[in-house]
Amino acid sequence: MTTLSAEPRNCSVARTLEIVGEKWALLALREVFLGNRRFDEMVRKTGAPRDTLTARLKTLVAAGVLERRPVSEHPPRFEYRLTQSGLDLYPVIVSLMEWGDRYLTNGSAPPMELTHHCGHRLGAVTVCSSCGEVVLARDVRPTPLRATP
Amino acid sequence: MTTLSAEPRNCSVARTLEIVGEKWALLALREVFLGNRRFDEMVRKTGAPRDTLTARLKTLVAAGVLERRPVSEHPPRFEYRLTQSGLDLYPVIVSLMEWGDRYLTNGSAPPMELTHHCGHRLGAVTVCSSCGEVVLARDVRPTPLRATP
DNA sequence: CCAGTAAGTCGGAAATATGGACGTACACCC
DNA sequence: GGGTGTACGTCCATATTTCCGACTTACTGG
Known part of the structure; x- marks a missing residue:
């Protein structure tokens, strides 16, 4: 018999989406990348319900993507900072943005532009690290698995 | 007064997430990128509830990311194909995968590898198209808006 | 005729999301 | 000292989604 029913693939995309695979999680990350690290600010800039944002931030902190740290004792205030793994999610955010800029602006200028430290507007492209x-997509194939011996 | 309450940002990330900002939508796209264009196959490989997948595919088709086309009349069979805008979502998928490969494999080998047509394992990196x-993330800043006159 | 596959749809329970009010702990100002 | 405002949540009741299994339709192949 062939691998007949093929359980749901447990690929890295699926795993990653368990952490960031929801609108408010990614929008919260967007805000942190833009420098807004505070809860209320994220609520305002994303439009997320406070409860939901609380839940998402908890997930992100638990996953080690964000760190919640006190910035003041009196009054008690906190900020959310990107960890290294969080910083490495930047390509996800910029590729979402890039796509929206291309297909969802309906002719008008993108609602936000990013400037790279080289001085130019950031145009993010994904390249192969080897070549x-x-x-x-058409230049990429899944590598066939070796049969389990 | 400063721009006091700052309505939720309507940026391209948010807009894009209205379309693909949900786990099953992105996993369905992953499958199509892997060559699985049929409904039942996507159900099996993603583990999505049939209803939910139906709903997501409808959204994706409505957004012009996928196209639903008949491949047989008798019996009625369909496949979902990527449009050009759909193909351009590839960077989103690969950057999610890249991140998961880096942070979620727990030491073991990634569950799936991709081969680029250059012959090497695909390592996807995001680069600035200008330089x-x-x-x-630290090399990028939002471009300050010109004041509205 | 029976089994199987593909592509959904349906219904009802369970899980989540949402919005508004509330709580707490201050700071600022008069 | 009292009132107002901000930050960071929590709580509750309702609304919306999700999820799962069963069912439907339309065939093919034995």
Whole structure:
């Protein structure tokens, strides 16, 4: 018999989405990348319900993507900071933004522009780390698995 | 007064997430990128509830990311194909996968590898289209808006 | 005729999301 | 000292979604 029913794939995409696979999680991250590290600020800038944002931030902190740290004792105030793994989610955010800029602006200018430290507007492209070529879906194939011996 | 309450940002990330900002939508896209274009196959490989997948596919088709086309009349069979805008979501998928491979494999090998047509394992990196440098969050700033006159 | 597959739809229970009010702990100002 | 405002949540009741299993339709193949 062939692998007949193929359980749900446990790939890295699925695993990653367990952590960031929800609108408010990614929008909270967007805010932190933009420098807004405080709860109320995130509520305002994302439009997320306070409860939901609380839950998402907890997940992100538990996953080690954000760190919640006190910035003042009296009054008690906190901020959420990106950890290294959090910083490494930047490509996810920018590729979402890039796509929206291309397909969802309906002719008008993108609602926000980013400037790279090279001085130019950031245009983010995904390239292959081996050959440096722009990655197109049609140029990529899943590597066949070796049979389990 | 300063822009006191700052309505939720309507940025491209938020707009994009209205379409793909949910686990099953992105996993369905992953499957299509892997070549599985059929409904039942997506159900099996993603583990999504059939209803939910139906709903997500409808959204994706409505957004023009996928196209639902008949592949047989008798019996009626359909497949979902990526449109150009759908193909351009590839960077989102690969950057999610890249991150999971880095942070969620717990020491073991990634559950799936991709091969680029250059012959090497695909390592996807996001670079600035102007200077070619790898994009790091700390090297990017939002461009200040011109004041509305 | 029976089994199987593909592509959904349906219904009802369970889980989540949402919005508004509330709580706490201050700071600022008069 | 009292009133107002901000930050960071929590709580509750309702609304919406999700989830699962069963069912439907339309065939093919034996």
